[in-house]
Amino acid sequence: MKSIIKPLWSYDVQKTEQWLTDQAKEGYHLKELRRFKRRFTFEKSLPKDVTYRIGYDKIKPATLSNTMRNDGWEKVTKTGKWYVIANERPEGKVTTSTSRDAIIKRNNFIFYGFMAILIYITGAMLMNLALFTTIYFASNGNVERVESPFWIITYIGSALATAFYFFMIYSVWKIKRANKALSQESQTTYAPHHTLEKKNLTKAEEKQLKREGLIIKRRKFGWMYSPDKLEKWLEQQATEGNRLHRVNKLGTTFYFRKGEPQHIKYSADYQNLSNDTYFEIHRQAGWKDIFSSKGAIQKWTIWSKEYEEGETPPALYSDKTHKLKQAKKVALSYTVLFLPLVLMYLFIASMNISYMFRKEEAWTLHDTNTIMFFICILVFGTFITKTWMYYMRLRRA
Amino acid sequence: MTETAFYILLSLTEPRHGYGIIKHVEEISSGRIRLGSGTIYGTLTKMQKDGVITVFADAERKTVYEITDSGKELITAEIERLKELHGNALKYEGEFL
Numbered sequence: 001m002k003s004i005i006k007p008l009w010s011y012d013v014q015k016t017e018q019w020l021t022d023q024a025k026e027g028y029h030l031k032e033l034r035r036f037k038r039r040f041t042f043e044k045s046l047p048k049d050v051t052y053r054i055g056y057d058k059i060k061p062a063t064l065s066n067t068m069r070n071d072g073w074e075k076v077t078k079t080g081k082w083y084v085i086a087n088e089r090p091e092g093k094v095t096t097s098t099s100r101d102a103i104i105k106r107n108n109f110i111f112y113g114f115m116a117i118l119i120y121i122t123g124a125m126l127m128n129l130a131l132f133t134t135i136y137f138a139s140n141g142n143v144e145r146v147e148s149p150f151w152i153i154t155y156i157g158s159a160l161a162t163a164f165y166f167f168m169i170y171s172v173w174k175i176k177r178a179n180k181a182l183s184q185e186s187q188t189t190y191a192p193h194h195t196l197e198k199k200n201l202t203k204a205e206e207k208q209l210k211r212e213g214l215i216i217k218r219r220k221f222g223w224m225y226s227p228d229k230l231e232k233w234l235e236q237q238a239t240e241g242n243r244l245h246r247v248n249k250l251g252t253t254f255y256f257r258k259g260e261p262q263h264i265k266y267s268a269d270y271q272n273l274s275n276d277t278y279f280e281i282h283r284q285a286g287w288k289d290i291f292s293s294k295g296a297i298q299k300w301t302i303w304s305k306e307y308e309e310g311e312t313p314p315a316l317y318s319d320k321t322h323k324l325k326q327a328k329k330v331a332l333s334y335t336v337l338f339l340p341l342v343l344m345y346l347f348i349a350s351m352n353i354s355y356m357f358r359k360e361e362a363w364t365l366h367d368t369n370t371i372m373f374f375i376c377i378l379v380f381g382t383f384i385t386k387t388w389m390y391y392m393r394l395r396r397a
Numbered sequence: 398m399t400e401t402a403f404y405i406l407l408s409l410t411e412p413r414h415g416y417g418i419i420k421h422v423e424e425i426s427s428g429r430i431r432l433g434s435g436t437i438y439g440t441l442t443k444m445q446k447d448g449v450i451t452v453f454a455d456a457e458r459k460t461v462y463e464i465t466d467s468g469k470e471l472i473t474a475e476i477e478r479l480k481e482l483h484g485n486a487l488k489y490e491g492e493f494l
Binding site for chain 1: 430432436446451452454
C-alpha cells in the first residue's frame with residue numbers, strides 16, 4: 001500500500017495517466033482515487049504494463065460501454081464525476097478509448113471562471129494603483145504612510161492574495177495547454193477534411209485579389225441578433241457569384257470571392273460552450289466551418305454547404321423543434337446578458353431625469369451622462385427585442 | 398418519443414459515428430428522412446445526458462455512439478407500443494375505406 005497526494009492531477013489528465021502507467025510498471029497498481037483529498041492509493045504487486053484512461057461523466061450510474069469492455073477496459077475507481085479505467089492488453093491491440101469531450105468541456109468551464117476572476121482582480125488592482133499614484137504625485141510625494149496596527153494580518157493577507165493570484169494565472173495557463181493537447185488527440189484524423197480555401201491564400205495574394213476587385217469586403221454588425229437574416233444575405237450573395245471567403249476575427253467584416261453563381265446553404269449556429277464532437281459531427285456531414293467566434297459567452301459558428309440546382313437545400317436542423325430550441329437559446333442567452341444592464345441603466349437614468357429639470361444650470365456633464373444612459377438602454381433593448389423577433393419569425397415559419 | 402429520436406436509437410443496433418447514423422436512417426427510411434447534423438447532435442447530447450446512450454473514441458479517435466442497457470429497454474418498450482399501433486392500424490384500416 002502506498003498513498004500519493006497529487007493536488008493538481010486533473011489539470012493535465014494525460015500526464016496523470018502516464019504517471020499511473022509508470023507506477024504500474026514499478027508494481028504499484030491504482031486501487032482508489034479520492035477526489036477531495038486528491039489522494040491516489042496504490043497496491044503493491046507484480047510490475048505490469050497497464051494503460052490508464054481518466055474519464056469524466058456527469059451521469060451518475062456511468063456504465064462503461066460494451067465495446068470498451070470487450071476491448072479489455074475495466075473500471076478501477078470512481079469518485080464523484082471522475083473515473084479511472086485500465087487496460088492490461090498491449091497498447092497496439094487496444095482500439096478504443098474514452099471520449100475526451102467531457103473533460104475538455106469541464107476544463108473550459110474552469111478556464112473561463114478563473115479568467116473572469118483574474119480580469120476582475122487585475123482591473124481592481126490597476127484602479128487602486130492609479131488612485132494611489134495620482135494622490136502621490138498630486139501631493140508631490142508628501143504622503144504620510146500609516147502602519148497598519150495589525151501588520152501581521154495585513155502582510156499575511158496580502159501574501160495569501162498574491163499566492164492565490166499567481167495560482168490562478170498558473171491554472172489558466174496549465175488548463176489551456178492541457179486542453180489543446182486533448183483536442184489535438186482527437187482532431188488529427190479529420191482535420192485535413194475541413195481545410196478551407198483561405199489556407200491556400202497568403203496575405204499578399206489576398207491583397208492582390210482585393211486590388212483586382214476579385215475579393216470584396218462587406219461589413220455586417222450585430223448579425224448574431226438576427227442570424228436568419230445573415231444566412232439569407234449570404235445565400236443571396238452566393239447566387240450572385242459572391243462566395244464567402246472568410247470572416248474577420250471579430251465577425252464584423254465579410255470577405256467574398258467573385259466567381260460563378262453557386263447554391264450554398266449557410267447556417268449560423270450558436271452553442272454555449274462548443275466542443276470537439278460538435279465540430280466533428282458537422283464536418284463529417286459535409287459542412288464547412290467558415291467562422292468561429294472566440295468569445296466565452298458568444299460561441300457562433302457559420303457553417304456552409306454547397307448543393308446542386310434542383311436539389312433540396314441541406315439543413316443543419318432538419319426539424320422545427322430543434323431549430324426553435326436553438327433560437328430560444330439565442331434569445332434567452334442575450335436576454336440574460338443584456339436585461340440586467342438595461343434594468344440597471346433604467347434605474348440610474350430615472351433617478352437622474354428628475355434632477356435634470358430641477359437644477360438651474362442649462363446643461364451639465366450630468367445631463368450628457370443621462371443621455372448616454374438612455375442610448376445604452378435603447379441599444380441593449382434593441383438587441384433583446386431583435387433576438388426574440390428572430391425566435392418569433394422561426395415559430396411562424 | 399419523436400420520430401427523429403426513434404430512428405436515431407433504432408439505428409444503434411451497432412455502435413456508429415454521427416454521420417453513420419445519418420446515413421443509416423436515410424437508408425432504412427428509403428431516403429424519406431434526412432437528418433441534419435445539428436438535429437442529430439442535439440438529440441445525441443440529450444440522450445447521453447439521459448443515460449440512453451454512451452460514447453467512446455475509436456482507433457481513429459472519432460466519437461462513436463453506443464446504446465446502453467437502459468436505452469435498450471427504452472427502444473424495446475417503444476417498439477412494443479408501435480407494434481400495437483401497427484396492429485390496430487391494420488385491423489381497423491378497412492372500416493375507413
